[in-house]
Amino acid sequence: MPDQTTRRAWLLTAIQSEPGPISTGRAEQLLATTAWSCHRNTARKDLRAFVRRGVLRPVKGADGRTSYQHTTTGEDGRS
Template sequence: MPDQPTRRAWLLAAIQRDARPITTGRAEQLLATTTWSCHRNTARKDLRALAARGFLRPADADGRRTYTPTTTGEDGRS
């Protein structure tokens, strides 16, 4: 059986392909297209976890938290 990506790995790949700032709502929409059950709180926690590991950079825009991909993650690879 091939290795299946985790929900967070899949979300990170989708964000990197999109290459625009992402909100919790957009992350929730992306995850809704998968087999993983996802609600707003799960999407928010996933975005925070990816930011804590250095894969996303959080920013506040117009009173909303957005995230953009960084060039390196916790392992230092780009």
Template sequence: MTPEQESRREWLLAQIRKTSGSWTTLRAESTLRRSPWPTSGRNTARKDLRALAARGELTVWNDATTGRRTYTSNTAMRRAA
């Protein structure tokens, strides 16, 4: 992983932790457009969400009906419990 990828993912994770609710690729992409990495596209947002979930920072929610995948912060879930 490059330092830029790590920095971008840490920045995105901080934004996710600041807000509540579910995160989709579209929401992450929109947020990244307002970041220090505004040229990040949909594929980058998708990969970043998956990487953060693989690290245990996010929980993945799959809707079997629509096939839609959303993510929530594990930190937010711990606070709510």
């Protein structure tokens, strides 16, 4: 049976291995290494979806740019 991993599931796993906050640009770079076609807006929408699910939180930088950090608990309530 072929691997049924979705783009967002793959991206979330990749983000969880990143040591610090992740930017839209970094998410785009991560997705560029996969077979999924990705543009900046796709990465941005995926990051916002993770915020809605509670696994990331947005952080505004001094320059006005938004990056995303892991939350202490995710959608399943685990750390």
